[in-house]
Amino acid sequence: MATCSSCQAICEEEELREYGGERLCEDCYINRVEISKTCDPWAVHSAKSTLAVQGLRLTPNQEKLLALIRAEKEVDMIEAAARLKWSQTELQQEFTVLRHMELLRGVKKSDGRAITLF
Known part of the structure; x- marks a missing residue:
C-alpha cells in the first residue's frame, strides 16, 4: 500500500x-x-444543446450551489465553498458546469470573485 x-x-x-x-x-x-475553463464557447454550445434535448438535469451538488446563489443572489467564491463545505476545486468544477449551462456566472470584485445568477 x-x-x-x-x-x-x-x-x-x-x-x-x-x-x-x-x-x-x-x-x-x-x-x-x-483544465476546466469557465469561458468555453464550445462547452456552452454543447450544454445548451443537451438542455434543449434532455431538459435541465443537475447533480445534487449542482442543485445545492444553484439554490445557494438563488437564495443569496451573489456569494463570494471562497464563502460559497465554505458554506457548502467543499474545497475550492470542487466549487470550481460545479460552477464551471453551471456556467456552461448559463445558469450562473462569475463577477470580479475588488476583493476577489463572486458567483451570481446568469
Missing part, C-alpha cells in the same frame, strides 16, 4: 501516478491535469 502525496489517501502502489514530483491518487492526478 502507498499514500497519495496530496490527499493522503491509501492506495495500491500501481494506482499512484507521478506528477510534478508528487505521487498522486487518480482523483488528485485528474484535478491537477484537468
